[in-house]
Amino acid sequence: MRIAIVTQDEALADAWVSGKRRDGDDIRLFQTPESLVDSPASSEFDHIVLSDRYFDLPQFCDCAELLKERFPKASLTALLSDRHDAAENGRWIKACIVGGIHYVPPHRTRDAINGALHRRFYGEDGDLAEGASSTIVFVGSTPNIGTTFVSFGTAVGIARRTERSVAYLCLNLKSSKLHRYIGIEKPEGSLDHLRAELRSQSLRPERLRSYCETAKGMPNLRMLFGNQLREQAEFFTAEDIEHLLHAAKRAFDICIVEVNAYWDNAATICALLQANSRILVTTPELTHFQEDADRWLRGLCPIVGMEAESFDLVVTQSDRSAGSAGIRQRDIRKETGLSLIGKVGKYADLTEAVNQGKLLELLLGPHPLARDVDAVAALLAEVCGIEARLRSQRKPLGRLFGRLRVKTGKAGRTIWES
Structure with missing residues (x-):
């Protein structure tokens, strides 16, 4: 699997280079979106992770379209930051949904971001091994x-x-x-x-x-x-x-x-x-x-x-x-x-x-x-x-229950592509 990560967060990037990736996976790090777009013609990626800190919303949408054209096989994930207010965050999230872009919500710690990315890439929490907890x-x-x-x-x-x-x-x-x-x-x-x-x-x-x-x-x-x-x-x-x-x-x-x-x-x-x-x-x-x-x-x-x-x-x-x-x-x-x-x-x-x-x-x-x-x-x-240890004598209650959502998370020398 080939993964491109566009971020200036060296600690987050280093976590993937030094241990979170699986053996055989190729992690490429880019400090700017332009350096990713200008990468060699032979480059191809399965996943692209892009921080929102480089753009305002219209610029992000334009860049996302460009990346989809440049890397048609790649799945795009946006890292949404905490620099916006609630209304602006809502606009970014809606833009991601409309554009078919996966996203990590704002106000997450680095550990939670890495956990979300690990699940995105591999469908699990890796070394966390939480099982069915x-x-x-x-x-x-x-x-x-x-x-x-x-x-x-x-x-x-x-x-x-x-x-x-x-x-x-x-x-x-x-x-x-x-x-x-x-x-x-x-x-x-x-x-x-x-x-x-x-x-x-x-x-x-x-x-x-x-x-x-x-x-x-x-x-x-x-x-x-x-x-x-x-x-x-x-x-x-x-x-x-x-x-x-x-x-x-x-x-x-x-x-x-x-x-x-x-x-x-x-x-x-x-x-x-x-x-x-x-x-x-x-x-x-x-x-x-x-x-x-x-x-x-x-x-x-x-x-x-x-x-x-x-x-x-x-x-x-x-x-x-x-x-x-x-x-x-x-x-x-x-x-x-x-x-x-x-x-x-x-x-x-x-x-x-x-x-x-x-x-x-x-x-x-x-x-x-x-x-x-x-x-x-x-x-x-x-x-x-x-x-259950013993079968309950009560009537089933599941139909009364409303919505339960899952929210989970996980903990994390950077070599940058130019």
């Missing part, structure tokens, strides 16, 4: 509305259904409380303990497993507690989080991830981009499902290259008798435009129980919370193809 990410529309109860309850429910290994990763960098909810005052292993290995990109799957706490009575469920050093939350970079998620996918079959409701940190953005399934948790409060959800989803999804419709919805604090000023679940569904996949009731005894560290006991017992989140776990297990 599934990543399900939960994000609240608003803080302190029960997102941890839903996400951890889903992890427990899935772990009870399968023999496969399940990890619960708390990537809430500023307000992690799960350890207290399950009765652990000072966790021995938490996200901040991994800082050095994440920064050096040296975290191995077996090392990550050793940091995770095994859930009591559930040997196939392990938990990585969230960052305990809140003042250092901003020090986690996108590369750190992507490296952690890649290690988790190699270490576990299924990863359930909770992130902070505010999208101003690397953990929330990167985890959502990496997710196979994205779940938004909200409440019947108007300011939560309308104001907060709309501003995060409709405001930021286009900027980072996600579709708001790729999220599904779980409603917490649902009170059938009160209805929250007459607001019904179908009203929430219509307002958000998302598929409603579950609801969790409002239980007066829940706060006291979690303050006593009894969340896991509630989820494993007859409490109504366990029933509510188990329905979400059953649905997600069915949609993600997670084989």
